[in-house]
Amino acid sequence: MIKKILDTSTLDKDLLKQLDAYIMSLEGDKQEHLIHVLHKAQKLFGYLPQNLQLYVARALNLSGARVNGVVTFYSFFNEKPVGKYTISVCMGTACFVKGADKVLSRVLELTGMNKNEISKDGLFTVKDVRCIGACGLAPVMTINDKVYGKVKPKDVDDIIRHYRSIENESK
Amino acid sequence: MTIFDKLVQLKINDITVTVEKGKTILEAAEKIGVHIPTLCHLNLQDFGVVNKSANCRVCVVEDEDTGRLVPSCAQEVHDGMRIQTDSLKAVMGRRTNLELILSNHPQDCLTCIKNLDCELQSLAYELNIKEIHYQGEKMSHPKDETSFGIIKDTNKCIMCRRCITMCNDIQTVGVLSALKRGFDSVVATAFHLDLNQTSCTYCGQCVSVCPTGALAETNDSPKVWRALNNPNKHVIVQVAPAVRAAIGEEFGYEPGTILTGKVVSGLRRLGFEQVFDTNFGADLTIIEEATELVDRIQNNKTLPMLTSCCPAWVQFIEHQFPELLDVPSSCKSPHEMVGVLAKTYYAQVKNIDPKDIVMVSIMPCTAKKAEAARGELNKDGLSDVDHVITTRELARMFLEASIDFRKLPEDDFDDLLGESTGAAAIFGTTGGVIEAATRTAYEMITGEELKEVNFKQLRGLEGIRQAKVKIKDLELNIGIAHGLGNARKLLEDIRDGKSNFHAIEIMACPGGCIGGGGQPYHHGHTDILLKRQKALYDLDASMPKRKSHQNEMLIKLYKDFLGEPGGHRAHELLHTTYSAKERI
Secondary structure, X not given: OOOOOOOXXXXXXXXXXXXXXXXXXXXXXXXXXXHHHHHHHHHHHOOOOHHHHHHHHHHOOOOHHHHHHHHHHOOOOOXXXXXXXXXXXEOOHHHHHOOHHHHHHHHHHHHOOOOOOEXXXXXXXXXXXXXXXXXXXXXXXXXXXXXXOOOOHHHHHHHHHHHHHHHHHHO | OOHHHHXXXXXXXXXXXXXXXXXXXXXXXXXXXXXXXXOOOXXXXXXXXXXXXXXXXXXXXXXXXXXXXXXXXXXXXXXXXXXXXXXHXXXXXXXXXXXXXXXXXXXXXXXXXXXXXXXXXXXXXXXXXXXXXXXXXXXXXXXXXXXXXXXXXXXXXXXXXXHHHHHHHHOOOOXXXXXXXXXXXXXXXXXXXXXXXXXXXXXXXXXXXXXXXXXXXXXXXXXXXXXXXXXOOEEEEEEOOOOOOOHHHHHOOOOOOOOHHHHHHHHHHHOOOEEEEHHHHHHHHHXXXXXXXXXXXXXXXXXXXXXXXXXXXXXXXXXXXXXXXXXXOOEXXXXXXHHHHHHHHHHHHHOOOHHHEEEEEEEOOOHHHXXXXXXXXXXXXXXXXXXXXXXXXXXXHHHHOOOOHHHOOOOOOOOOOOOOOHHHHHHHOOOHHHHHHHHHHHHHHHOOOOOOOOOHHHOOOOOEEEEEEEEOOEEEEEXXXXXXXXXXXHHHHHHOOOOOOOEEEEEOOOOOHHHOOOOOOOOOOOHHHHHHHHHHHHXXXXXXXXXXXXXXXXXXXXXXXXXOOOOHHHHHHHEOOOOOOOOO
């Protein structure tokens, strides 16, 4: 019996099946597709727990350290569970000089938590990210796939209120 | 394309130099004897390893045409290039870069394990740094002291990535990688696991290239001092083949000077009661291993048989190829054999309670420390080997005891477990174990005397070698690999059923034990390894007996104590088992 440091058998079987199918569908050197595979895994599972990273490493015949290195390099990847809405505030140079730090502090104030945590209502996770390539719209903030450009700290109130109201309506 | 299309002419410090296209400024400068300080750069050309991460920026030189500083270790030359290595801009640039590296480096050099053997320290001296103008935020990572072989002190890491190159590209173990980015970036294991939770083999190749004290061997000398100071303990020591060819470097001897006699007398002065020779264990390993090989060949059992002397390699197969655990020989490694015999045979002869015996091994290796702690080699509360000290640690113990190594007399090993042959001497180099085994297997199979004992086709430094040895009507296919990346290739062939070898020798470290993770630092000078290797072959050639089965104390050991080679008692004491481990 092999001693298990990280148990991959606790991962959801159906989701893993979908991930396997995606990996199977990749052409050429599968190791080259690591980032795509991680995107897919994060989409399926919501985040990338350690045992999932290890699962990906073994599926692509890479070392766990290599995969963990890539996951921790890119701020897009989450090692911890995230809220329903991920608010990413771009801290790239252009956004930063246009006051992204003030936007970030307002977001944190309104959601009442620290970076990379989940808000009490389970709705939000806030991250500061590297340049997302929309410098013309600086400062930029994204909520899941939606982009908000030229955001001022006072705009944040409306935006957050908007997402909260969607949730209240759906209840 | 003519030869001239492949050549590039440039000027370095106004000296014209012509080199091949694709060479770096650093290589061009070396050609004309211009020295450029480097730090992260590492070129082990004999093993095809180059770490060209251009991270540290200590090697910057000035490109006169652009006025810019470029990293000479990575920047390729081009025609008409004009480089200044000693302009004010270049000198100040590399000073600033080094000061920035030092700005968040712990300043505990006095008590650091790498004190006086540290490349960062030497460079600070060389660049005449007397003041650090910047104060950086210090890192505060916990020290990883969980493993039995290697200590990882991340706070001393300068992100040169040499260890990553060794662990991933050469050894293909993949335990270390760069995590995170920017100021937070760090060389670490997956998920910051403790080293002893990973697939680390403890080969120590990361240690042997680390320029600072970020990676080092565990320091076991305090335990040895304690044992030596305990009047109730009978402390015995043994010395591995590769130690005698390297320890001199710590005391200013030319690399490749064999200093067996001085090591033995030095160990007696430290207070060891008996000084045994791991080479005796090597001869014994050959008898057991050759017996096993002949049995496997003649009775159609699992082939190929892989040598099992190298604990890093054993760890590697357990983690990476758990389905192939029937291919390594079941023989314990030589020092474990000497250890178990010290606590049985020697204890019986001298009428000493084995519980009072402390066995210390002097090894070129960090993985031997972890090996000695294996459950399989610690039965009924008795360890075959209690403590393992590397070549470097022994040198430090001599210093600590104010023993003037150069003035030590020559002494001989204690004879019960001290005799050895030339076959054992070459155990410390790649190809040596299998050559020694072949000498004995030949006579076992044919019953005839082997006249030519030098199997030159098994020697060399190629990463993977193969040779055929004719033993009467049997043609023995022999494979040799050193460096775990090379071993992996042979193992994949075995797994896929494509291997037709009878026997394969594997050593984890490039060059074999002469290049072990516990040896004096070569600082990138691989010619040192070649000299150590030559020294071992010369030692073999100088010995009157060159086949393991000619060792008379060994013959006596089988007659008085062990019985038949491969027999019941030999199996009980000299053989071991392996277990599958997780791959992370």
